[in-house]
Amino acid sequence: MNKIGSVRMRKIEFTPVSGKRERREFVDLSYRLNGDDPNWVPPLRSEALELVTPGKNPFFEHASVAQYIARIDGRPVGRISAHVDRLALEQPPEQGMGPGTGNWGLLEAEDEEIAHALIARAEDWLKGQGMTRVLAPLSMSIWEEPGQLTFGHDHPPTVMMGHQPQRYADWIASAGYRPAKKLLTYELDIVRPFPPLIQRIVQAGEKNERIRIRKVDKSRFDEEARLILEILNDAWSDNWGFVPFTEAEIEYAGKKFRPIVFEDLIMIAEYDGEPVAFMMTLPDLNEAIAPLRGSLFPFGWAKLLLWLRKPKVRTMRVPLMGVRKRLQSSRMASQLAFMLIETIRRNAVAHYGATRGEIGWILEDNQGMVAIAEALQTRVNREYMLYEKPL
Incomplete structure (x- = not known):
């Protein structure tokens, strides 16, 4: 250890x-560095390991990945994952990804100096891969836990949403990154009926014999x-940040x-017999796994299995919904969305x-989805930021 003046x-x-x-070691760092945060929900260790393991997570099939642990005197003090997603490179640049864009994510660090060193290490690796721009943080795909939490630290995240300290956002900005x-995410009281206008739209749709809202059939899973x-790949294909699912990722998901x-929480809308829209709702698994502190043993597995048989939860999350692209500029799109939401709301309660309920994530400039959220009298409860930097 060297000293220059009074600086170590x-x-x-x-x-x-x-x-x-x-x-x-890479996975364990998140448990040690976040363990004192009462709103951080420890993921199951088996799930956290699977995310970062080639051969387990199909993301590795179309991405080059480098993961690093930072050490001081041999002690782990931080981590980062850098990746180049070949499918993302093929997307139009105006949609956020595109040629030359690499990513990093899964950042954990004891302090700002370590965070900056890790980010610089990730940037050096990305440059070596021929990248000219960074979009981060992504952990690891856009479909997993994108963005740095910048608002909403006062409550736990719902299932499949990230939760990072506010100081990380400051460290990312001080490393030369700007918001991209x-x-x-929007939360709403689902016990209270939706506003009268929404109810009328739903009732009109229910009288339309050409529209059918049906449950998914788990026997044909x-x-x-x-x-x-x-439907998702079609509905989201023009969205900022979109990267298509592969066949392997469909099977994995x-x-x-x-x-x-649960069949009554995932609905498909059909128009003239054609499936044209869907809404996926998940009971907040975080409510069940938070007390397990990341481990299914010795008794966690039994508690989780019991919960999964018939979950009773406070929160439902809508992670995905979509309407086929050819209908998105029509009134039918919003009507189908409201019908799906109302049907699932009734079942959830x-x-x-x-x-x-929690809907999201939603791009801040996705006017259609933001309008739907506002019509339901929701409020923004969490904000995540994706940052960019030229290399």
Whole structure:
């Protein structure tokens, strides 16, 4: 350890993650550095390990990934993942990704100096991959936990949403990054009926014999999952940040979602017999796993299985919904959306005891979805920021 005047100069070293031992260290850092935050929900360790493991997470099939652990005197003090998604490189630049855009995410650091060193290490790796721009943080795909939490630290996140300290946003900005896009989540009281105008729109749709709102059929799970993701890929294809799902990711998502898929919470809208829209709602699994502190043993697995049989939750989250692109500029699109939301609202309250809903994330400039959220008299409860920087 060197000293210059009264300033201690620390040597920060980086260990590439290449095996099971480093991968466990990489994952363990988040539990140690966030353990004192009462609103951080520890993910199941098996899930956290699967996310960062080649051969487990199909993201690795179309991305080059480098993961690093920062050490001081051999002690782990931070981590970061840098990645180049080849599917993202193929997207139009005006949609946020595109040629030359690399990403980093999963940042954890004890202090600002360590955070800056990790970000610089990720940037150097991205430059070596020929990247000219960074869009971050992404952990690791846009479909997983995008963005840095900048508002809403006073309450726990819902299932599949990130939760990072506010200081990380300051450190990212001081590393030369500027805001690229804000992602919003909206919360609403689902016990209270929706405003009269929305009720009239829904009632008119229910009288339309050409419209059918149906439950997913879990006995045809794989077929229904593919149908939903096919609509999603079409509905979101022009959205900022869009990267299509691969066949492997569709299968993987189906496997991951299956335990928390309930037929009366995921609806498909048909028009003249054609599936044209869907809405996926998930009971907030975080309410069940928060007390487990990341472990299913010795008794956590039994508690979780019992909860999954018939969950009683306070919150339902809507992570995904979409209407086929050819209908998006029509009145039909908003009517179908309101019908899906109202149908699931009734089921969530009656069958699961839910009192609160969360919709998101939604791009801040997605006028259609923002208008729907505002019409339902929601409020923004969390904001996530994606940042960018030229290399």
